[in-house]
Amino acid sequence: MLTRLLSGDFPRSRFLALALLIVFLGLAVAPFALSGARPLNVAATICVFIVLVASYDLLLGYTGIVSFAHTMFYGIGAYGVGLSLYSLGPSWGAILLGLTIALVVSLALALVIGLFSLRVRAIFYAMITLAVASAFAILASQLSDFTGGEDGRTFRLPEMLTPGYTLFEGEIFGTSINGRLLTYYLVFVSAVALFLFLLRVVNSPFGRVLQAIRENDFRAEALGYRTVVYRTIANCLAALLATCAGALMALWLRYTGPQTTLSFTIMMDILLMVVIGGMGTLYGAVVGAALFILAQNYLQELTGQASHALAGVPLLANLFHPDRWLLWLGVLFVLSVYFFPTGIVGKLRKPNP
Amino acid sequence: MSEALLRLAGVHTHIGQYHILQGVDLTVPKGGLTVLLGRNGAGKTTTLRTIMGLWHASRGSVSFDGQDITRRATPDISCAGIAYVPENMGIFSDLTVRENLVLAARRGEPERARLDWIFGFFPALKKFWNQAAGTLSGGQKQMLAIARAIVEPRKLLLVDEPTKGLAPAIVQSLINAFRELKSTETTILLVEQNFNFVRSLGDSVAVMDDGRIVYSGPMAELAEDRHLQQRLLGLSLDAHQQRLP
Numbered sequence: 001m002l003t004r005l006l007s008g009d010f011p012r013s014r015f016l017a018l019a020l021l022i023v024f025l026g027l028a029v030a031p032f033a034l035s036g037a038r039p040l041n042v043a044a045t046i047c048v049f050i051v052l053v054a055s056y057d058l059l060l061g062y063t064g065i066v067s068f069a070h071t072m073f074y075g076i077g078a079y080g081v082g083l084s085l086y087s088l089g090p091s092w093g094a095i096l097l098g099l100t101i102a103l104v105v106s107l108a109l110a111l112v113i114g115l116f117s118l119r120v121r122a123i124f125y126a127m128i129t130l131a132v133a134s135a136f137a138i139l140a141s142q143l144s145d146f147t148g149g150e151d152g153r154t155f156r157l158p159e160m161l162t163p164g165y166t167l168f169e170g171e172i173f174g175t176s177i178n179g180r181l182l183t184y185y186l187v188f189v190s191a192v193a194l195f196l197f198l199l200r201v202v203n204s205p206f207g208r209v210l211q212a213i214r215e216n217d218f219r220a221e222a223l224g225y226r227t228v229v230y231r232t233i234a235n236c237l238a239a240l241l242a243t244c245a246g247a248l249m250a251l252w253l254r255y256t257g258p259q260t261t262l263s264f265t266i267m268m269d270i271l272l273m274v275v276i277g278g279m280g281t282l283y284g285a286v287v288g289a290a291l292f293i294l295a296q297n298y299l300q301e302l303t304g305q306a307s308h309a310l311a312g313v314p315l316l317a318n319l320f321h322p323d324r325w326l327l328w329l330g331v332l333f334v335l336s337v338y339f340f341p342t343g344i345v346g347k348l349r350k351p352n353p
Numbered sequence: 354m355s356e357a358l359l360r361l362a363g364v365h366t367h368i369g370q371y372h373i374l375q376g377v378d379l380t381v382p383k384g385g386l387t388v389l390l391g392r393n394g395a396g397k398t399t400t401l402r403t404i405m406g407l408w409h410a411s412r413g414s415v416s417f418d419g420q421d422i423t424r425r426a427t428p429d430i431s432c433a434g435i436a437y438v439p440e441n442m443g444i445f446s447d448l449t450v451r452e453n454l455v456l457a458a459r460r461g462e463p464e465r466a467r468l469d470w471i472f473g474f475f476p477a478l479k480k481f482w483n484q485a486a487g488t489l490s491g492g493q494k495q496m497l498a499i500a501r502a503i504v505e506p507r508k509l510l511l512v513d514e515p516t517k518g519l520a521p522a523i524v525q526s527l528i529n530a531f532r533e534l535k536s537t538e539t540t541i542l543l544v545e546q547n548f549n550f551v552r553s554l555g556d557s558v559a560v561m562d563d564g565r566i567v568y569s570g571p572m573a574e575l576a577e578d579r580h581l582q583q584r585l586l587g588l589s590l591d592a593h594q595q596r597l598p
Contacts, residue, residue, distance in 0.1 A: 205461065208452050212445045219443035222405055223457055223501075224431035280447070 005196060007203035011283060013348040020283060023290045027188055031181045032173045042297045044184055044252045046290050047191035048245050053273045054198050054285035055241035060271075061280035062202055063234045064214035066122055068267055069113065069129035072136045073106045073239040075262035077246025079140065079147060080105070082256030085155040086148075092158050099247050103240055110239035114232035137262040152257020157183065161251070187248045194244055199282055201237065210234055211280075269296075276336050278343020287344050295332060300325035358383040358509055358540045359404065364413035366396075366403045373399045375564035376413065381509070386531065386541040388551040388572060390586065391561035397544040398440060400561070401511045404542075405437045406430045418508060436502035440513040440544075442494050446487025450478055450497055453486050457501035471500045474530040492523030499530060503539070510534070510541045516550050524550060548586075552576045560585045 003010075011017040023046075026033075030043035052074055059065045080102025081095055088094035109132075117128045140147050147153065157179070159165050165179035175181065201207055209230050212220045217227045250256045269292065277288025304322035311317050320328075340347040359381040366374035374396050381387045389397050402408050404415055406427040415423045422430050431437075436457075445453055454463055472479040475496040481489060486497055495515055502510050516524045524547070531554050534541060545551045551558075555572035568575070568585050575581055 205455065208448060208456055211447055212456055215445045215447060216443050218407055218427075219439070219445070220456075221427040222407065222431055222437045222439075222443070224428045224459055225456075226426070226428045 007196075007200045009199055009203045009282070011349075016283060016287075016345060016348040019348075020286055023286055031184055032175050038297070040180070040184060041252075042293060044187050045249075045297075046293050047187050048249045048252065049270075049273065049289040049293055050286050051191050051194045051198075051248070052242055052245040053270055053277070053289045054195055054282050055238045055245065056270050057274050057277075057279060057282060057285050058198060058202065058210075058234055058241075059238045060274055061278075061284070062207060062214060063210045063231060064122070064217075065231060065235065066126040067129040067235070067238075068126060068264075069109075069133040069136075070238070070242050070270060071262055071264070071267045072133040073110065073242035074246040074249070074266070075136070075140065075256075075258070076106045076109075077102045077243035077248075078250040078256040078261040079246075080243070081247040082153050082155055082250045083147065085157065085250075086153045090156040090158045090162075095158070095247075095251070099244075102243050102247060106239045106243040107236055110236040111232065114235040115228070119228055133262075133267070134264075137258055137264075140262055141258050148257065150258060152255055152260070154255045157251065157254060161186070183251060187252050190244070190248055194241055195282070195286075198241065202282060206230070206233070214280075272333060275343060276333065276340075278340070278345035278347070278349075281343065281345040281349065284343050284345040291344075295329055299329055299332075303328055355382045355384055357381065358418060359542065360414075360416045361400070361404070362414050362416075364400075364403060364410045364415060366399055366408050367411045368399070368408060373564055374403060374410070377403075377561075377564070377566055379559055379566055379569070381540060381542050382557060383540055384538045385556035386535055386543060386554050388555035388558045389542060389544045389561060390546070390548075390551075390558060392586075395561040396564040397561055398513055399564075401437065401439075401513055401542070401544060404430075404511060405435065434508035436507040436510050438498045438502045438510070438512040438515065440517065442498035444486045444489075444494050444497050444501070446485065448486055449483050450481050450486055450489070451483055453497055453501055454478075454504045457504045459505065463504045467504060470533075471503065474526060474533055475500055492519050492526075495519060495523070495527070496530075499527070503534065506537075506539075508540060510539060511544075512541060513544045514546060515543070516545065516547045528554065 011020055027043050027047055031040055034040065034043070052070070056070050059067050059070070077099070081098040084094045084098025084101070088097070113129060113132060117125050120128070141149055143149075156162070160179055161183045162179040165182075167177040167182065202210070209220065209225050212223070213225070213227050213230055220227055246261055249261065253260060273288035273292045274284065275288070276292060277284025277286070300322050303320045303325045307317050307320040307322060310320060336344070342350065357380045361377050361379040364374050364377040365372065377396070377400055379400070389400065391397050399408065403410050406422070406425055410423055413423070414421055417430070417433060417435065420433070422433065425433075445456070448456070454468075455461065477493045478496055478500055481493065486494065489497060499512065499515065502512070515527055519527070528550065531541065531543075535554070543551060543555070552572065557570065558572045558575050559566050559569040561567065568581070575585070
């Protein structure tokens with residue numbers, strides 16, 4: 001059962017298995033174990049980013065494609081669902097329609113970008129995707145009548161997903177089963193399903209061809225594989241999954257705007273999460289996303305507490321000032337790359353000499 | 354003389370500004386082992402890569418099994434029945450031995466009987482079946498590279514310097530493998546510098562120099578004619594073998 005579920009791709013390290021179990025259980029029980037809106041928001045963001053980072057790893061880690069257009073597909077998913085709900089009103093039909101349109105647009109764009117640009121060298125492909133993604137972000141900002149411009153759009157969800165909705169009277173483990181909790185589990189279950197689908201893809205014969213292309217594309221061609229076709233399919237798959245991640249994020253935030261979905265900062269975050277977790281290991285997306293988003297959300301508090309504790313020590317108290325949390329995030333990133341050059345999962349999976 | 358499986362006629366290949374192949378005329382008879390000899394830089398590897406479509410001929414034609422493949426894409430040439438073992442072996446080091454062979458088989462798991470036949474002359478592959486190919490020794494990687502080319506029956510094998518840097522024991526196992534392949538009527542075009550290795554295997558031979566074929570004929574003729582060896586290869590076979598490890 002577990003073998004089928006994980007497509008035979010086990011963690012192959014006790015520490016990694018434990019880390020994955022902690023992340024999975026933590027996300028599964030988050031609404032019951034944590035109180036307040038912020039922890040749940042962090043948990044939902046981790047769920048969405050696991051899918052987003054894993055889908056990017058399909059491109060970068062498994063196929064060797066460097067793309068800067070991943071946030072564009074993420075944004076298309078978010079805008080698709082968001083604008084559909086905004087225009088048509090809160091209904092499941094609007095979500096489905098928005099998602100379908102977003103998937104079709106993403107597929108068409110990924111196909112066109114892939115077929116026209118995957119023949120060129122990696123650096124040119126990266127530049128082309130950067131140009132297309134930048135153009136799309138500008139377009140989303142400028143079409144303000146339609147997209148809400150820089151302000152974005154807030155919209156309402158179907159009643160079942162609103163905080164005011166309660167599935168039944170009473171509580172489970174002291175928590176009311178309301179629409180917010182149902183939205184969280186919609187995000188969580190979708191993220192788990194999409195991640196397992198990705199695991200199936202990378203462990204299929206198709207996934208092996210992608211790995212072969214990453215290692216030696218001329219050799220893969222000489223074995224009879226049309227590398228452009230395989231790269232384009234991988235590009236389309238990654239785009240579709242990023243679109244789904246964007247749609248989930250829009251449902252969770254009940255808002256969509258350029259800063260939350262199309263920003264280049266998100267692209268950099270995705271890259272960092274892939275590198276920290278480990279390229280070419282989907283489990284790296286889980287570890288990378290969980291660590292990075294936790295650090296992004298709690299490092300400022302931690303440095304604040306450290307600064308408070310070191311109040312008597314002049315230089316250190318200043319160094320750990322909460323305003324310098326980004327500096328410490330950078331330090332953590334440098335340390336992780338130094339000590340885990342193949343990513344945390346790559347290091348944990350490496351057989352002992 | 355048996356029917357030609359592969360024919361190169363006046364093939365010119367340019368790589369950037371360099372004119373590497375300058376009118377190669379080569380015929381590979383069906384069912385035999387043809388050896389392509391020549392000093393470093395003569396154009397042997399370029400010839401194999403041009404046949405595979407990895408570099409396209411700027412002039413001339415390459416025909417295989419009666420079809421013109423000069424302008425075809427590499428995957429089409431591979432699917433037409435040509436397997437290529439490059440000099441650097443080109444194995445996928447992150448994948449296991451099994452996964453490398455499954456990829457080469459293209460239609461899923463290779464046939465059990467075919468695998469047993471390969472394990473017969475390359476037993477190491479069976480031993481390291483689920484091990485990452487990158488962890489194999491140089492000789493084992495070469496075995497895997499050749500196994501990958503023959504895991505499915507192919508009409509023609511192009512093999513580029515398979516013995517380069519290998520220990521004598523491994524070279525012997527490669528000789529056994531090529532003998533076994535010859536018995537299956539597989540046509541082989543082998544680029545090699547180890548004369549001792551090819552003398553016992555080759556049916557016909559072609560010698561390249563400066564991007565052209567300067568000699569072609571039966572291997573027995575070249576192996577027995579010291580003057581011809583001196584003229585074509587710069588040293589006689591006996592002297593050459595003394596220098597080999």
